[in-house]
Amino acid sequence: MGLLFFKVGVLNELQYRVNFLVSLMQSALALTTGIVVIALVYSHTNELNGWSQPELLCVLGIQILMGGLIKTYIQPNMTRLIEDVRDGKLDFALTKPEDAQLLVSVREVRIWQVVDVVSGLGVLGFGLSRITADVGALDALAFAIALTFGAVLIYCFWLVVATGAFWVVNMWHAVELFDGIYMTGRFPVGIYPGWLRYSVTFLVPIAFAVTVPAEALTSRLEWQTLGLAVAFAIVLFAATRWFWRFGLRRYSGASA
Amino acid sequence: MTTTPAAAAGVPQEAGRVRSMVDLYLTTMRTAVQEQFQYRTANYFYMLGMVAEPVIYLVVWTTIAEEQGGSVQGLTVGYFAAYYIVWTLVRNMNIVFGAPFWEWRIREGDLNRDLLRPVLPLHYDIAYFAGWKVVVIVLWIPLAVGLSLVFEPTLDPRLLEIAVFAVAIWGAYLIRTMFQESLGMLCFWTTRGAAIFDLYMTLELLLSGRLVPMPLMPDWVQTLSWFLPFQWAFFFPIESLVGDLSNAELVRGLGMQLLWILIGLAIFRVAWRHAIKRYSAVGG
Numbered sequence: 001m002g003l004l005f006f007k008v009g010v011l012n013e014l015q016y017r018v019n020f021l022v023s024l025m026q027s028a029l030a031l032t033t034g035i036v037v038i039a040l041v042y043s044h045t046n047e048l049n050g051w052s053q054p055e056l057l058c059v060l061g062i063q064i065l066m067g068g069l070i071k072t073y074i075q076p077n078m079t080r081l082i083e084d085v086r087d088g089k090l091d092f093a094l095t096k097p098e099d100a101q102l103l104v105s106v107r108e109v110r111i112w113q114v115v116d117v118v119s120g121l122g123v124l125g126f127g128l129s130r131i132t133a134d135v136g137a138l139d140a141l142a143f144a145i146a147l148t149f150g151a152v153l154i155y156c157f158w159l160v161v162a163t164g165a166f167w168v169v170n171m172w173h174a175v176e177l178f179d180g181i182y183m184t185g186r187f188p189v190g191i192y193p194g195w196l197r198y199s200v201t202f203l204v205p206i207a208f209a210v211t212v213p214a215e216a217l218t219s220r221l222e223w224q225t226l227g228l229a230v231a232f233a234i235v236l237f238a239a240t241r242w243f244w245r246f247g248l249r250r251y252s253g254a255s256a
Numbered sequence: 257m258t259t260t261p262a263a264a265a266g267v268p269q270e271a272g273r274v275r276s277m278v279d280l281y282l283t284t285m286r287t288a289v290q291e292q293f294q295y296r297t298a299n300y301f302y303m304l305g306m307v308a309e310p311v312i313y314l315v316v317w318t319t320i321a322e323e324q325g326g327s328v329q330g331l332t333v334g335y336f337a338a339y340y341i342v343w344t345l346v347r348n349m350n351i352v353f354g355a356p357f358w359e360w361r362i363r364e365g366d367l368n369r370d371l372l373r374p375v376l377p378l379h380y381d382i383a384y385f386a387g388w389k390v391v392v393i394v395l396w397i398p399l400a401v402g403l404s405l406v407f408e409p410t411l412d413p414r415l416l417e418i419a420v421f422a423v424a425i426w427g428a429y430l431i432r433t434m435f436q437e438s439l440g441m442l443c444f445w446t447t448r449g450a451a452i453f454d455l456y457m458t459l460e461l462l463l464s465g466r467l468v469p470m471p472l473m474p475d476w477v478q479t480l481s482w483f484l485p486f487q488w489a490f491f492f493p494i495e496s497l498v499g500d501l502s503n504a505e506l507v508r509g510l511g512m513q514l515l516w517i518l519i520g521l522a523i524f525r526v527a528w529r530h531a532i533k534r535y536s537a538v539g540g
Contacts, residue, residue, distance in 0.1 A: 033461060040467065042470060049319055184308060184312055193315070208540075
């Protein structure tokens with residue numbers, strides 16, 4: 001069913017071809033800024049907290065790539081959920097004979113944002129090509145696992161925030177706040193002071209979504225960290241599902 | 257010397273015009289203050305979302321400074337903290353009636369109402385956002401205190417520097433208003449202004465001192481930015497408070513601000529005159 005929604009969503013978006021150019025432009029400008037910042041940093045130092053320039057490019061690539069996934073799939077669905085709760089339109093999703101959580105998570109696809117996924121992969125590839133050490137098969141596997149569970153964690157975070165809409169009507173600011181905080185992912189989490197490091201690891205799981213996969217590719221990752229990521233994802237997923245159902249009980253529709 | 261009756265009548269008329277303009281500004285500002293205080297939570301969230309950016313840069317440059325024994329190119333850890341904390345206020349002062357809003361204003365037909373008024377929409381925008389800034393500054397103070405407790409800035413301004421800063425943040429506000437409003441005129445010709453606005457914003461981002469204090473930029477960028485409006489609306493106000501500018505540099509900075517406000521205003525007036533001739537409303 002997810003696939004079906006994906007197809008409809010893509011077809012729907014393909015009508016708006018100019019949006020592709022807009023996405024392309026925005027992506028190019030964001031990329032330029034990201035690269036300029038890294039160039040500036042490394043014009044004044046050779047290593048940032050133990051990360052070399054190509055390694056930091058990998059971090060940037062993963063951040064852009066994950067950001068693309070979030071904007072293609074996770075964020076549009078969650079903002080639609082917030083909107084539907086406010087307008088009382090969630091009824092349409094709830095009355096369908098499918099799992100409601102699954103349904104609200106796959107209704108929207110902003111396919112043009114895939115531009116970011118591609119440009120992220122490009123930056124990542126470029127960064128990797130300039131790292132002298134080889135990426136082993138085990139590293140690549142760890143990277144894939146870390147990236148997948150990182151995405152799951154971000155999804156859970158967003159669903160918790162969106163579920164908050166059952167209590168607080170105005171969750172709009174969450175989007176802007178998230179966009180701001182997500183920028184912390186451009187640098188490895190280790191550079192941040194303790195309170196901020198813990199916040200962007202466990203409160204908003206950006207470290208798991210960006211830094212941990214980057215550590216995997218640069219052979220820094222310890223197996224315990226990967227284990228923690230997987231365990232945290234599983235626990236958070238279960239907790240999120242419970243919270244979603246708890247919130248749903250509060251929903252009483254409007255007008256309709 | 258004899259005065260013609262017309263000239264004699266002209267003096268009080270002129271005075272009356274100024275008085276009603278002042279009145280318009282004050283009333284609009286007051287309305288903005290009242291309106292925006294209602295949305296203080298929204299305003300706060302917006303501000304908090306914005307704080308992530310300078311905090312990231314601050315942490316990055318602090319890390320580099322510490323790895324190199326306390327400073328980068330003579331800029332100390334305390335300087336970076338002060339720079340990026342004052343950054344948050346200047347960034348907020350830089351929020352004006354942006355070019356993309358012109359598209360909305362034209363599309364939604366709000367411009368029809370604005371055109372019926374006896375003053376340019378520009379006056380209304382300047383006054384409304386200026387009033388909003390009062391709210392923003394009040395909300396910013398606790399944020400600045402919080403950031404200062406965490407990051408320990410080195411801030412030791414002279415009295416004159418504080419005075420220049422207080423003027424310069426409004427200069428920055430006016431420079432940015434003029435250029436954003438002028439860019440907004442493009443919306444009279446095209447519905448695809450967004451691409452140009454994005455490009456402009458990126459240029460601004462790179463050349464204004466928003467990413468890093470200007471001394472960290474390559475020399476040619478510093479030279480280039482000196483001749484462009486961006487840094488006078490961003491780096492200069494921050495540096496006037498945080499840095500060690502001489503009196504001459506402070507005065508010259510304010511002069512550059514004035515110059516760019518006037519240039520921006522001139523561009524706006526020309527663009528507006530052409531744009532408004534093209535305008536025609538539909539629907540209603």
